[in-house]
Amino acid sequence: MYDPSMRVLTVLELLQARESVTGAELARRLEVSPRTVQRYVTRLQDLGIPVEGRRGVGGAYRLKPGFRLPPLMFTGEEALSLALGLRALQHLGLAALAPAAQAASAKLSRTLPQTLRENVNALEDAVQLDPSPWVVTTDAELLAELLGAVRRARTVELVYRSLTADETMRRVNVYRVVHLAGRWYAVGHCHLRGEKRCFRLDRMVGLNxxxxxxxxxxxxxxxxxxxxxxxxxxxxHNISVWLACPPEDLRGEVSAWRTEIRPENGGTRLRCQRENLEGFAAFLLGVGRPFRVDSPPQLLDAFAVLKERCAEVQAARTIPHDPESSSVRPGD
Known part of the structure; x- marks a missing residue:
């Protein structure tokens, strides 16, 4: 009749609708055994819902008196993702939304069952997010207006300030709004220039x-x-590398972020996108397994750069160090 998760939710709905429900009635409604009903009740209790039961013949279940079920139910992973997402919002340059994010976080905390709330709060306290120094503060109301224009496919009119502080009136059909490299951009067709253009939101004035x-x-x-x-x-750069070891040997050494890792010919095929090729080359050397670079060719050039740097470091070790020659005297 239902899958197990639907049966658990049905038990909850019945308990909310009535003061108490017998185990036999729940078993009959769900077309399962009384022992299975007990498992469903245990599942609800594990989620922090206070279901009370009366043992024996004619035993029944009920929600704890005074308990009010929150309007939303989240798993632990869902609650954590929401909490961290709200915290990360401040790193997108939308300072005006900070109070709203804090209020939403407080509402989320009140919504969660006690055990789950304590777990989420503990995980939040254990996480520190370092804001990028390149993030540019952006007007949250301006962003909201632009997103509304994109959704309704409406042309916008604005005053745009150039790098030299010159201001021009623009009409733009905004196709998308993008956050890149610490800034927000509107991308679309500029009526003045007659072609696609991108506009920084922090340089926009008087949007209509x-x-x-x-x-x-x-x-x-x-x-x-x-x-x-x-x-x-x-x-x-699109990177494709083959490593001479199975994927399980790389567990804990290779980040899965933006990375595809799968077995291939007795080893591991690693595909990803990276901007810093020299950093990725150093990472591959640090893994300590034989590997083959299939693409891009620029990654091989990065290894050559690292080789030169290593040679410079080795050469520096052979030069005697004179402390007096490197000291700085007052007034120099």
């Missing part, structure tokens, strides 16, 4: 959402366009 409607292009990759139009940004 117009009644004009446009048709955005299908499957437009705003992030790819933004990267291509900003050559100073680091290039992301």
């Amino acid at each position: 959402v117009l009644e004009d409607v446009f048709t955005p292009p299908e499957a437009f990759d705003a992030l790819a366009y933004l990267r291509s139009s900003m050559p100073h940004l680091p290039t992301s």
